[in-house]
Amino acid sequence: MIDIRRFGFILLLLATALVSPFAQGEAQPRSTHFPPSDHADDICLTWSDNPCTTQTVQWRTAPSVTEGFVQCRKSDAPESAAVVVAAESVTLEDAPVTNAPVIRHFTARITGLTPGTAYLYRVGEKGSNMWTAWLPFTTAPQGRAPFSFVFFADVQNGMDTWGNMIQQMRERNPKAAFCLTGGDFVNHGNDRNDWDELFHFGEGVFDHFDIFPTIGNHECKDGPGPKLYLNLFALPENGPENVAKERAYSFRYGNALFVVLDGNTPPAEQRDWLEKQLSGTDATWKFALFHQPAYSSDPGRDNEEVREHWCTLFDKYHVDMVFQGHDHAYLRTYPMKAEKIVSSAAEGTYYVVADAGTKYYKQDQHDYTAVGFTNVSTYQVINIDTDGGDRLSYRAYDAEGTVRDKVLIDKPVK
Numbered sequence: 001m002i003d004i005r006r007f008g009f010i011l012l013l014l015a016t017a018l019v020s021p022f023a024q025g026e027a028q029p030r031s032t033h034f035p036p037s038d039h040a041d042d043i044c045l046t047w048s049d050n051p052c053t054t055q056t057v058q059w060r061t062a063p064s065v066t067e068g069f070v071q072c073r074k075s076d077a078p079e080s081a082a083v084v085v086a087a088e089s090v091t092l093e094d095a096p097v098t099n100a101p102v103i104r105h106f107t108a109r110i111t112g113l114t115p116g117t118a119y120l121y122r123v124g125e126k127g128s129n130m131w132t133a134w135l136p137f138t139t140a141p142q143g144r145a146p147f148s149f150v151f152f153a154d155v156q157n158g159m160d161t162w163g164n165m166i167q168q169m170r171e172r173n174p175k176a177a178f179c180l181t182g183g184d185f186v187n188h189g190n191d192r193n194d195w196d197e198l199f200h201f202g203e204g205v206f207d208h209f210d211i212f213p214t215i216g217n218h219e220c221k222d223g224p225g226p227k228l229y230l231n232l233f234a235l236p237e238n239g240p241e242n243v244a245k246e247r248a249y250s251f252r253y254g255n256a257l258f259v260v261l262d263g264n265t266p267p268a269e270q271r272d273w274l275e276k277q278l279s280g281t282d283a284t285w286k287f288a289l290f291h292q293p294a295y296s297s298d299p300g301r302d303n304e305e306v307r308e309h310w311c312t313l314f315d316k317y318h319v320d321m322v323f324q325g326h327d328h329a330y331l332r333t334y335p336m337k338a339e340k341i342v343s344s345a346a347e348g349t350y351y352v353v354a355d356a357g358t359k360y361y362k363q364d365q366h367d368y369t370a371v372g373f374t375n376v377s378t379y380q381v382i383n384i385d386t387d388g389g390d391r392l393s394y395r396a397y398d399a400e401g402t403v404r405d406k407v408l409i410d411k412p413v414k
């Protein structure tokens with residue numbers, strides 16, 4: 001006997017396959033709520049070279065705009081003193097975005113700047129004399145000086161809600177030097193409309209603070225690696241030789257070293273390079289940033305390889321704090337060394353997992369959990385002070401600006 005219901009279901013599947021215009025595996029059409037225009041938008045500051053003397057500026061337009069320029073001047077100089085730097089551009093195509101499949105993406109690299117100096121910049125077209133408003137950036141200080149930076153992770157879902165929180169962050173911390181972002185910026189890393197949305201809600205932040213991102217697993221989704229991520233962010237090309245450029249990198253800011261690792265590439269392949277970065281620095285503060293955490297908040301996740309290949313080096317060279325994402329909850333460990341809790345920051349490393357988006361996972365109380373909670377989006381502000389001794393003040397804030405966690409680390413001056 002033929003099962004009529006089963007037969008009907010098979011017929012339905014066959015009919016769907018015949019009438020569907022999309023072959024199996026072919027991307028479904030999408031649209032963007034934020035298409036490009038003839039005017040520059042989605043402006044993003046990054047540092048692909050020395051933060052003391054350079055500034056990288058990126059933006060997009062419709063593909064019909066073929067030339068782009070950035071003007072730059074010291075904040076106390078007249079407009080007539082601005083230097084003009086030509087940008088390189090590439091077209092980025094995401095064919096399934098029906099209403100705007102192609103954008104032109106510009107990258108301008110300003111060099112020869114003075115350390116620790118406030119500048120203004122604007123982007124646009126020299127020929128038509130169409131420019132954006134003047135926007136600020138400040139070069140990094142040379143050597144030991146106070147500064148602050150921001151860390152957030154997993155924007156990924158609920159970008160309008162994240163946008164409100166991050167605009168408040170900017171209002172409360174206008175002088176922060178840069179933002180570290182812990183991966184999963186978007187949900188579908190190779191869907192350009194996701195990035196259009198991110199940059200739209202990040203306007204006022206990405207064009208105001210330099211962004212130092214790291215790759216999450218979602219940046220690699222639905223495509224041949226993190227193609228859009230690598231095109232959208234110009235980053236230092238000083239990573240491991242055996243890893244594709246810009247997937248891992250390091251930079252120095254003031255008296256601090258930042259090492260950004262790629263959690264999607266086997267940790268063992270980045271170990272030698274990581275050791276070189278940590279052993280070759282005289283920085284007072286050392287930080288690491290990567291996506292998949294060494295000490296998970298999620299009950300069902302673990303990253304033993306990260307602890308084996310990276311945390312052993314964080315122990316050996318005393319990394320102060322590690323910033324991570326991926327687990328969609330907030331967790332800050334006690335100071336850890338050799339996978340054990342130690343009694344002070346002088347002996348061990350704090351590991352932070354944070355979530356800035358609106359997707360939340362539950363978490364268990366682990367023995368390493370000093371502070372843990374979920375269903376709360378946060379951003380973290382880290383102040384580095386040099387008055388007297390060296391002091392690090394870490395605070396995690398929720399969307400209302402309430403402090404949800406804090407840590408102080410003091411070090412005697414070297």
Ligand SMILES: [Fe+2]
Pocket residue numbers: 184216217218291325326327
């Ligand atoms: Fe993730």
Ligand SMILES: [Fe+2]
Pocket residue numbers: 154156184216218326327328
């Ligand atoms: Fe995520």
